[in-house]
Amino acid sequence: MKKIVVAGFGPAAHRLVEALLQRGFDGRVTVIGEEPRPAYDRVALTSYLSGVSAEDLAYPVPSGAVTRLNSRVTGIDRQARVVTVEGGEPEPYDVLVLATGSAPFVPPVPGAGHAFVYRTIDDLDAIRLAAKEAADGVVVGGGLLGLEAADALRSLGLRTHIVEMSPWLMPRQVDEGGGSVLRSHIERLGLSVHAGSGVQEIVTDDRGRVAGLRTPGGTLIEAQVVVFSAGIRPRDELARACGLEVGERGGVVVDPGMRTSDPSIYAIGECALAGGMVYGLVGPCFTMAEVAADRIMGGDGTFDGADLSTRLKLLGVEVAQFGAMTGALDVTYMDPVAGVYKKLFISDDARTLLGGICVGDAAPYTSLRSFVGKPLPAPPSDLLFTGGGANLDLPDDAQVCSCNNVSAGEVRAAVTDRGCADVPALKACTRAGTTCGSCVPMLKQLLEKSGVEVSKNLCEHFAHSRAELFDIVRVRGITTFSELIAQHGQGRGCDICKPAVASILASLHNGHVLDGERAALQDTNDHFLANIQKNGTYSVVPRIPGGEITPDKLIVIGEVARDFGLYTKITGGQRIDLLGARVEQLPEIWRRLVEAGFESGHAYGKALRTVKSCVGSTWCRYGVQDSVGLAIALELRYRGLRSPHKLKSAVSGCARECAEARSKDFGIIATEQGWNLYVGGNGGFKPRHADLLAGDLTTDELIRTIDRFLMFYIRTADRLQRTSAWLESLDGGLGYLRSVIVDDALGICADLDAHMERHVATYVDEWRATLDDPDKLSRFVSFVNAPGVPDPSIVFAAERGQIKPVVTR
Amino acid sequence: MTWVDVCGYQNLLPERGVCALVGDRQVALFRTHDGSVHALGNLDPFSGAYVLSRGIVGTRKGEPTVASPLHKQVFSLVTGHCLDEPDIAVPVYHVRLDGDLVQVAVSV
Ligand code: SRM
Ligand SMILES: Cc1cc2nc3c(=O)[nH]c(=O)nc-3n(C[C@H](O)[C@H](O)[C@H](O)COP(=O)(O)OP(=O)(O)OC[C@H]3O[C@@H](n4cnc5c(N)ncnc54)[C@H](O)[C@@H]3O)c2cc1C
Ligand code: SF4
Ligand code: FES
Numbered sequence: 001m002k003k004i005v006v007a008g009f010g011p012a013a014h015r016l017v018e019a020l021l022q023r024g025f026d027g028r029v030t031v032i033g034e035e036p037r038p039a040y041d042r043v044a045l046t047s048y049l050s051g052v053s054a055e056d057l058a059y060p061v062p063s064g065a066v067t068r069l070n071s072r073v074t075g076i077d078r079q080a081r082v083v084t085v086e087g088g089e090p091e092p093y094d095v096l097v098l099a100t101g102s103a104p105f106v107p108p109v110p111g112a113g114h115a116f117v118y119r120t121i122d123d124l125d126a127i128r129l130a131a132k133e134a135a136d137g138v139v140v141g142g143g144l145l146g147l148e149a150a151d152a153l154r155s156l157g158l159r160t161h162i163v164e165m166s167p168w169l170m171p172r173q174v175d176e177g178g179g180s181v182l183r184s185h186i187e188r189l190g191l192s193v194h195a196g197s198g199v200q201e202i203v204t205d206d207r208g209r210v211a212g213l214r215t216p217g218g219t220l221i222e223a224q225v226v227v228f229s230a231g232i233r234p235r236d237e238l239a240r241a242c243g244l245e246v247g248e249r250g251g252v253v254v255d256p257g258m259r260t261s262d263p264s265i266y267a268i269g270e271c272a273l274a275g276g277m278v279y280g281l282v283g284p285c286f287t288m289a290e291v292a293a294d295r296i297m298g299g300d301g302t303f304d305g306a307d308l309s310t311r312l313k314l315l316g317v318e319v320a321q322f323g324a325m326t327g328a329l330d331v332t333y334m335d336p337v338a339g340v341y342k343k344l345f346i347s348d349d350a351r352t353l354l355g356g357i358c359v360g361d362a363a364p365y366t367s368l369r370s371f372v373g374k375p376l377p378a379p380p381s382d383l384l385f386t387g388g389g390a391n392l393d394l395p396d397d398a399q400v401c402s403c404n405n406v407s408a409g410e411v412r413a414a415v416t417d418r419g420c421a422d423v424p425a426l427k428a429c430t431r432a433g434t435t436c437g438s439c440v441p442m443l444k445q446l447l448e449k450s451g452v453e454v455s456k457n458l459c460e461h462f463a464h465s466r467a468e469l470f471d472i473v474r475v476r477g478i479t480t481f482s483e484l485i486a487q488h489g490q491g492r493g494c495d496i497c498k499p500a501v502a503s504i505l506a507s508l509h510n511g512h513v514l515d516g517e518r519a520a521l522q523d524t525n526d527h528f529l530a531n532i533q534k535n536g537t538y539s540v541v542p543r544i545p546g547g548e549i550t551p552d553k554l555i556v557i558g559e560v561a562r563d564f565g566l567y568t569k570i571t572g573g574q575r576i577d578l579l580g581a582r583v584e585q586l587p588e589i590w591r592r593l594v595e596a597g598f599e600s601g602h603a604y605g606k607a608l609r610t611v612k613s614c615v616g617s618t619w620c621r622y623g624v625q626d627s628v629g630l631a632i633a634l635e636l637r638y639r640g641l642r643s644p645h646k647l648k649s650a651v652s653g654c655a656r657e658c659a660e661a662r663s664k665d666f667g668i669i670a671t672e673q674g675w676n677l678y679v680g681g682n683g684g685f686k687p688r689h690a691d692l693l694a695g696d697l698t699t700d701e702l703i704r705t706i707d708r709f710l711m712f713y714i715r716t717a718d719r720l721q722r723t724s725a726w727l728e729s730l731d732g733g734l735g736y737l738r739s740v741i742v743d744d745a746l747g748i749c750a751d752l753d754a755h756m757e758r759h760v761a762t763y764v765d766e767w768r769a770t771l772d773d774p775d776k777l778s779r780f781v782s783f784v785n786a787p788g789v790p791d792p793s794i795v796f797a798a799e800r801g802q803i804k805p806v807v808t809r
Numbered sequence: 810m811t812w813v814d815v816c817g818y819q820n821l822l823p824e825r826g827v828c829a830l831v832g833d834r835q836v837a838l839f840r841t842h843d844g845s846v847h848a849l850g851n852l853d854p855f856s857g858a859y860v861l862s863r864g865i866v867g868t869r870k871g872e873p874t875v876a877s878p879l880h881k882q883v884f885s886l887v888t889g890h891c892l893d894e895p896d897i898a899v900p901v902y903h904v905r906l907d908g909d910l911v912q913v914a915v916s917v
Pocket of ligand 3: 617621656659
């Protein structure tokens, strides 16, 4: 039985093992990794800081392999065919695969030992811990990874600097023109760029703590966290020590079959020097793993180099480069105002596309990357100026996903022969789009062009998405469901479209949800302004803004609960739920509550729920701002605002985050200077930490930004799409959102502001208005022919001194 | 068949339901968009709660329907069959208008 040993357990090793098992390997594979965990998605490493867990990042461990974690390979005895492992049993092999990856390069400057690197989950844990005590950070290296690290520091709340040796950022990907446009984007995000500079030393204070970074020019950049991201070095030390051939500048030399100078040792991934190149992208590393697996199984696969196209997926700035970075001819489009720079390189006969660079708009990357080395599909000026490039027909052999080496032909085949009808199906079928995700727009395009209807229809009654219906209602000034369905739909609606349209009408026209025909559109919760429970009773949740409540009001709630025999519970939203009310009791309960100054809490509505708060600076010894005051102000501002799904918020008085603001649709964390605004958080089914949208805002700026965020969401989200899913579905993500609501890129901010002002000005408490209107009240009866008779099917038992429903079935 | 007066027609709102107590039966009454009246049992067989009268009234492929307010299973107002799970059905009762009066007949 053949014994394969793999040194290193990163993405390349993982893919190798998978590929071996897929090809029917029946010997023994042992993977030895130095990290404390199995291989994980290093490309998505940064998402770990925004709350994606180590488990989420982990690749599934292939079941047919033996894994030894926390174990470093220390030597290779090529004669005896054995590797030695630190603190463990040696491991004999028939075939050894080196997949040790690479290590960040740390320049040998004084104090370098105090700096961090950005490569593993453990590195990120260390950086996160250090950032807690820090205010400023500096990243050395303005390349792809450096910018990613800089964004990470910024998201940890640090004022961030980037030091780059070259005269411009991302020198390996963009030329000088692109670099200057990129710089202005990055600076606009609040990062300081020191290009054409370097590191002299890391300065420490008298207690040995990092105080800053000194540049060769003598400038001191103050920072308590320094991260090196100045390139990588292949980890070829094992190969060197046992006499395998290594490259002059590092990397284990391999042939096209990934074999080293010892025929029983292979090297794959970032530690390998293939065709004179070390590949720092995961796509080629995967291909190498496939080739090595094929060879080990007796095949003759070869690795013939790989596409080094890249696209920066962070900082909200689109940067992309594909194919060559020079050419006989080039065509440039530059718009410094919009921050767009695009350049194509073409052959001297102006026929063949050689490559391109994009900053600020990566559309050409998506549409043109596959045409590298092929005839230009249209005149270059058209491709750059009109964006007409987006609709090109890709040749079958064009590579769509470079991470997983999937061609347009394979994607088309998956659609036509294997019935893939959406992006998730394509991902499962072809692996395309599963790594960096930058090819997903192209997958969508291919799907659409293959004639697959990617239906966004709300339901059988409307061939429109919610966002489209919203625009129709807004632009045409439609005010009733009947009008809308007669003109733009068919049939008489259902439990999907009716509440959705009711919500749109409420968002646009405010007004009472039980007015006229609108009453018939509401789900039972909105219809009775209460939440239905399993036995047909309802719950009552009065608004308690910010969770602050006076003893007198608490007493009223207690008295009401006692008098009506309701079950009482503190909710997860810092308020009080009274459960077990029968329909005909609701008006009497609410009359008492409204008299005592309570309002509807909209627990039943797709609307603002709660703005939770911590005690904040008024009481807490750590608080830096009045979180309770702000939470109350926000809750009162947005109460009653109907939206595609419920909205939750929280305000914390300092970075300790006792209000859990980052799990909210919009969460606010106080800073010394003002407020940090995070958006797109979610608890619930698929938890997500909110992303920092803007930092150190004044209260006015904060409110204006939230106003726009909410209104833009309300206008464009799908039905029942929380802000987290909406944000993730936005093309261009957080950067795009920022451009729309902070930079007003679409010119709609004034409109959004006015819309919110209208909401605030026209708010009335739904329950008070209901109590004042005999017509609306008339629906709160148990039986139309016996209004006062309690529903005899509603029965309670007792538990812990309160009622509980008994459902007999 | 005994017809029982339950309410005035104006008590029924377009595309909404109410519940009537007929003997010891709970009857859910619905008025659809075209003005006609339908009567089903009020018991939602999926949850065991008497709530069907509080569901959203609409159509599926032209057939008038109500969706349970608890877990949204859709029932035909004409046949009482659940359109999502055809094995399940709720009783359908006779209902008519006598002038302005809505009358229901439940056989014993
Ligand atoms: C009462 C309460 C539980 C409690 O006793 O603590 C509750 C109760 C319900 N939740 Fe909740 N949720 C309650 C706090 C939460 C929280 C915590 C929070 O808000 O801080 C969460 C996680 C945070 C979040 O939403 O991101 C939460 C996540 C959910 C979800 C999952 C949402 C998601 O995006 O995955 C649902 C389902 C849904 O909305 O589709 C849900 C749905 C419901 C519904 C409405 C289900 C239903 O239709 O019957 C429950 C009925 C409420 C009622 O009053 O009858 N509830 N629910 C809490 C009311 C808070 C309040 O004062 O308004
Ligand atoms: C923050 C970040 C973002 C990135 N973004 C992208 C991107 O967007 N697109 C892209 O294509 N690529 C990206 N990359 C690069 C990509 O992650 C790498 O190309 C890929 O991880 C290489 O895989 P590998 O298995 O060869 O090496 P590695 O991932 O480095 O794995 C090697 C493993 O071997 C272990 N090891 C080393 N020596 C030993 C030993 N002696 N004994 C035992 N174990 C050992 C190491 O600890 C490590 O766990 C990114 C990388 C980082 C750090
Ligand atoms: S978040 Fe900060 S201010 Fe608020 S209670 Fe916690 S420690 Fe105090
Ligand atoms: S190109 Fe990275 S996942 Fe497809």
